[in-house]
Amino acid sequence: MTIQAEGGSRRADLGSFLIAAALGALGLFMLWETFSIPVAISYARVGPRAFPVLVSSALLLNALWLAWEAWRAPAPASAEEPPIYWPALAWISAGLLLEAALLERIGFPLSAALLFMLTARAFGSTAILRDAGIGLALALIAWFGFTQGLGLTLPGGPFDALI
Amino acid sequence: MEALSGLAEGFAVALAPQGLFWAFVGVLLGTLVGVLPGIGPALTVALLLPVTLKLDPTFAFIMFAGIYYGGMYGGSTTAILLNTPGESSSIITAVEGNLMARRGRGASALATAAIGSFVAGTLATLALSLLAPLIVELALIFGPAEYFALMVLAFTTVSAVLGGSLPRGLASLLLGLALGLVGIDLQSGQARFTLGVRELFGGIHVVVMAVGLFAVGETLYMAARHRAGRDEIIPISGSIWMTREEWARSWKPWLRGTVLGFPFGALPAGGAEIPTFLSYMVEKRLTKHPEEFGKGAIEGVAGPEAANNAAAAGVLVPLLTLGLPTSATAAIMLAAFQQYGLQPGPLLFTNAPQLVWGLIASLYVGNLMLLVLNLPLAGVWVRLLAIPRPLLYGGILVFAGLGTYTLNNSTLDVVILYIIGVVGFVMRRFGFPVAPAIIGLILGPLAEQQLRRALAISQGDMSVFVTHPLSAALLALAAAAIIGPILWRWRNARRTA
Numbered sequence: 001m002t003i004q005a006e007g008g009s010r011r012a013d014l015g016s017f018l019i020a021a022a023l024g025a026l027g028l029f030m031l032w033e034t035f036s037i038p039v040a041i042s043y044a045r046v047g048p049r050a051f052p053v054l055v056s057s058a059l060l061l062n063a064l065w066l067a068w069e070a071w072r073a074p075a076p077a078s079a080e081e082p083p084i085y086w087p088a089l090a091w092i093s094a095g096l097l098l099e100a101a102l103l104e105r106i107g108f109p110l111s112a113a114l115l116f117m118l119t120a121r122a123f124g125s126t127a128i129l130r131d132a133g134i135g136l137a138l139a140l141i142a143w144f145g146f147t148q149g150l151g152l153t154l155p156g157g158p159f160d161a162l163i
Numbered sequence: 164m165e166a167l168s169g170l171a172e173g174f175a176v177a178l179a180p181q182g183l184f185w186a187f188v189g190v191l192l193g194t195l196v197g198v199l200p201g202i203g204p205a206l207t208v209a210l211l212l213p214v215t216l217k218l219d220p221t222f223a224f225i226m227f228a229g230i231y232y233g234g235m236y237g238g239s240t241t242a243i244l245l246n247t248p249g250e251s252s253s254i255i256t257a258v259e260g261n262l263m264a265r266r267g268r269g270a271s272a273l274a275t276a277a278i279g280s281f282v283a284g285t286l287a288t289l290a291l292s293l294l295a296p297l298i299v300e301l302a303l304i305f306g307p308a309e310y311f312a313l314m315v316l317a318f319t320t321v322s323a324v325l326g327g328s329l330p331r332g333l334a335s336l337l338l339g340l341a342l343g344l345v346g347i348d349l350q351s352g353q354a355r356f357t358l359g360v361r362e363l364f365g366g367i368h369v370v371v372m373a374v375g376l377f378a379v380g381e382t383l384y385m386a387a388r389h390r391a392g393r394d395e396i397i398p399i400s401g402s403i404w405m406t407r408e409e410w411a412r413s414w415k416p417w418l419r420g421t422v423l424g425f426p427f428g429a430l431p432a433g434g435a436e437i438p439t440f441l442s443y444m445v446e447k448r449l450t451k452h453p454e455e456f457g458k459g460a461i462e463g464v465a466g467p468e469a470a471n472n473a474a475a476a477g478v479l480v481p482l483l484t485l486g487l488p489t490s491a492t493a494a495i496m497l498a499a500f501q502q503y504g505l506q507p508g509p510l511l512f513t514n515a516p517q518l519v520w521g522l523i524a525s526l527y528v529g530n531l532m533l534l535v536l537n538l539p540l541a542g543v544w545v546r547l548l549a550i551p552r553p554l555l556y557g558g559i560l561v562f563a564g565l566g567t568y569t570l571n572n573s574t575l576d577v578v579i580l581y582i583i584g585v586v587g588f589v590m591r592r593f594g595f596p597v598a599p600a601i602i603g604l605i606l607g608p609l610a611e612q613q614l615r616r617a618l619a620i621s622q623g624d625m626s627v628f629v630t631h632p633l634s635a636a637l638l639a640l641a642a643a644a645i646i647g648p649i650l651w652r653w654r655n656a657r658r659t660a
Contacts, residue, residue, distance in 0.1 A: 015592075016593060019334070019589065023337070023338070030341060030344075033355075034355075037348075037353050037355055038353055039351075046614070046615045046618040046619060047351060048348040048350070048355060050618075051607075051610075051614060052344055052355065055340045055607075058337055058340075059337045062330055062334055062337055065330040066331070069330050081388075081592060082389070084592075085386070085387050085388070085389030086387075089387055092382060093581065093585075096560070096577065096581040096584070097578070097581060099577060100574045100575075100578045100581070103568060108565070108568070115564060116557035116558070119382065119556050120554060120556075120557040121553075122386045122553075123386055123556055123557075124553060125553035131554075131557065134557075135557060135561070138561055139561055142561065142562065142565055146214070150217070151217065152214070153569075
């Protein structure tokens with residue numbers, strides 16, 4: 001192995017280690033939670049705990065395996081990845097979390113149009129007005145079609161007054 | 164013969180105006196999402212689940228099957244002209260197909276892919292029609308222990324086949340199994356892993372999981388690459404009518420691809436990746452034009468494309484006869500069955516013959532529609548590739564939010580969608596496959612049910628799984644899928660050392 005490849009894989013290894021650690025923590029947490037599930041006497045043998053114990057133990061073992069793999073060999077896919085462009089992730093995160101926060105206040109069409117604009121921004125679009133227009137049109141069509149055509153309930157916000 | 168009478172009944176459903184209509188909607192949508200990078204059939208069926216609740220299940224499944232097959236056709240168009248495989252099963256197609264397109268033979272590549280898909284899809288659907296009733300009879304002797312063992316086998320093979328390495332596949336599967344445990348345990352009525360949140364009592368819906376991993380995860384992944392590797396669409400050139408020589412070079416790879424693809428799909432060995440790869444290797448070895456491989460050989464498109472369509476039909480065998488999904492789309496179709504209160508498995512063929520056979524018959528119809536839709540109209544679909552990325556992904560997320568919210572009218576689901584999306588992003592970035600997570604989520608609760616049933620019958624005696632010969636054999640295969648590769652690598656390591 002060349003020195004260059006070593007350098008490239010080190011960073012990927014750190015990521016894999018962190019993932020292994022997270023999965024191990026999840027396994028431990030699940031084991032802990034499992035033993036707080038109340039069990040009736042009649043279920044003592046194959047109750048609601050058996051399968052969770054199986055899954056969480058497997059998670060723990062697999063986390064060790066992953067950690068071992070990360071230590072032994074470089075990660076297969078991440079080596080060719082370009083560095084993460086964080087602003088894009090921030091734009092999209094804001095879009096989705098804002099939609100969750102605003103959907104029932106300002107309605108689906110407006111919150112979805114906002115999500116559309118922020119996602120387009122994340123992909124490098126700077127035509128804010130165009131994105132707003134297309135996003136709102138798309139969201140309105142979807143909202144109208146789904147509520148009127150398919151009978152789903154979807155808050156319209158200010159647009160509720162129109163129908 | 165049972166298959167023939169079943170098929171006759173099925174065609175009566177599929178060829179009725181409504182059947183044709185929903186099959187057409189399905190293949191149209193399927194081709195659309197197959198062509199568009201970033202969305203595939205699994206995501207589309209997931210997004211349509213809440214919408215189709217009021218539709219007759221027979222027609223809903225005819226549409227879903229159309230989407231499933233259509234996605235396979237559309238995916239190859241993108242692979243050939245854009246060199247970004249829309250589906251993991253068209254990775255191989257992207258290699259030779261894109262090279263063909265670059266050499267001005269894009270139309271021939273599209274033609275051999277579409278006709279090969281049609282040939283393979285039709286033959287594999289025929290195999291499905293004949294095989295399904297036989298498996299159903301076999302499945303009737305399965306008890307809970309055998310079902311549990313079968314599910315364990317599906318878990319291990321799916322994890323072993325997909326993704327960068329076995330522990331990565333297993334990590335994805337276990338994550339799905341863990342999330343599948345969240346909610347009220349149906350047998351004891353106890354809440355598990357809900358952290359006291361009421362909204363989680365019903366569990367994490369497979370739609371939220373699939374949309375989070377596929378739509379949100381994929382969008383985050385693509386956005387984070389930030390213009391790395393810009394796409395180049397190659398215009399279609401040449402005639403879509405293949406020359407005599409191209410036909411002569413295509414028909415054998417089509418048939419060989421079918422023979423390779425169908426069994427891989429039908430066995431719980433998960434997905435179309437392996438058979439497409441095998442088909443490529445076989446064609447490369449058998450070709451009379453080895454010099455063209457690596458420069459755009461038509462055999463390298465014809466074989467793998469046939470293999471992936473045949474595998475797609477094969478996947479429906481365990482899904483319909485055993486209720487065993489081995490791909491992400493199949494897992495979501497299983498969720499669709501559950502939504503309608505149906506349980507796929509041997510009883511489905513006696514309880515809902517109209518639905519099962521209508522679905523199978525519509526696959527023949529859908530294949531024909533897809534050939535017509537894709538061959539002369541390829542140029543129309545290609546225009547979709549010109550949609551700017553910002554608008555495409557904006558649209559994907561709008562529908563992702565819509566589909567998720569309308570499940571329970573809960574904004575908490577949108578937050579969960581985002582969290583799962585971030586997890587999907589990390590998985591994608593570090594080479595973890597996402598399909599095992601979805602299969603684990605949907606199949607986990609069923610596996611637990613069978614486990615507890617088996618142990619209830621045996622009064623807690625764990626040995627049932629090894630004293631029943633069938634279950635012991637299945638578990639041995641499952642163990643081999645995990646231990647085999649480790650031993651193999653260990654042996655190779657010793658040899659080279």
